[in-house]
Amino acid sequence: MKKITMEAIDLTAFDLFKNVPLELINEIMSEHSVYTIPAGQHLVKRDFKNSALYLLLEGEVEIYLDEKDKPLKIISAGDIIGEISMLDQQSATASAISLCECRIIIINEELIWELVEKSHLFTINLLHIITNRFRGVNSQVISSIQKQRLFEHKAIVDDLTKLYNRGWLNENFPLLLERCKKDMYPFSYFMIDIDHFKKINDTYGHQVGDFVLQLTGEILNNLSRAMDYVVRYGGEEMAMLLPNTNVEDALGIAERVRHTIEKKVIIYEPGKTLSITVSIGVSTLTRFETSADLIKSADEALYYAKVHGRNQIKFNDGKL
Structure with missing residues (x-):
């Protein structure tokens, strides 16, 4: 110095x-x-x-x-x-x-x-x-x-659809399910697949495909109740978590989802429209199921719905 x-x-x-x-x-x-x-x-x-x-x-x-x-x-x-x-x-x-x-x-x-x-x-x-x-x-x-909040938001929310993502589901589904088990409340779960989505991408392009995903997510959010959760599971598959919901009520909600999407006219360019349908697999909590069990059960029901014609709902009653 x-x-x-x-x-x-x-x-x-x-x-x-x-x-x-x-x-x-x-x-x-x-x-x-x-x-x-x-x-x-x-x-x-x-x-x-x-x-x-x-x-x-x-x-x-x-x-x-x-x-x-x-x-x-x-x-x-x-x-x-x-x-x-x-x-x-x-x-x-x-x-x-x-x-x-x-x-x-x-x-x-x-x-x-x-x-x-x-x-x-x-x-x-x-x-x-x-x-x-x-x-x-x-x-x-x-x-x-x-x-930090933006990072945390991006960690749990899908960028395209603004729905919760798979990471959020993996972390929170078990917690929500355990809460319902503890309080002895019912719990239902949907796996939702946009029918022939690959054909939409191939025919209209990925930009239209992305728009269809966004619109489907928006419809699911609008039809969900305050206690429900909507998730982009991956690709064209989405999920809904319905706490305190028995199978009868769940099937009613699933039908509203299916019907609303079927009737929706999608304007993807001025003067150009298309329509889509969805297949939905439904599972419900009995007593001992884990979140993985409900996902597997709903996925099996979804597969059944797609194989048997699509644009329909199938509840997995254990007899598929």
Whole structure:
């Protein structure tokens, strides 16, 4: 660290000393010097005490929460470093490392309190810098939370149909089923397949196929009750989870789904329409079934419905 004099430095040009009388600055800062430090030097080190505030005159300083990671931010000339750990007298929560050769003024704790005592303008400047910094941190935290929520949403929701995805089903189906078992409520499950979907893709193209998937998902959502869950199981297969629903009610809901989709006229281009149908396999909880059992049972019923003509509903009563 190379020490040089403070001659010809106008500290009032920096936010920390804005509007502070020059006479007071000269009186208090007259014994202080400007230091030149090389690149890669710690000004503040995480988990260590810090007893000074650093005013960066020239250069850039990187802030790290963990030095193995990318820097959290870069401090530029005119800003200050180390103010929080100096004021609260706790170990620093981040490291500050010079990115290049820098010129700094080191203002120790004793001098800071002298400036606070003698100049309310200095105090206001310091508080303004600190509050802006906290505001910036809060914005980063909010942004981080929003990104995390978006990531969590993408982890459980299918991008195309906006229905829950297979990952959500694998995690939540067993929990929903166990809750119904515990409360001795019925539970029904649908496997739904869009009939001849490959032919739709081959005839009209994948863009129309995607539109059909989206529209089918929308219809299922509109027909579902508040307690139901609709899932894109994979490809053209979708599923519905119906808690507290016995087989008679489930078959009634399944018929509404089948009928609504059959009657829907899909306009995929101006003046061009197509219609689709679905096959539905239904299973219901008796006593000991697991989520895997209900999926397998509904899948068997779905296969039966497709083999026997499609556009129909089949309940797996164990006699398929």
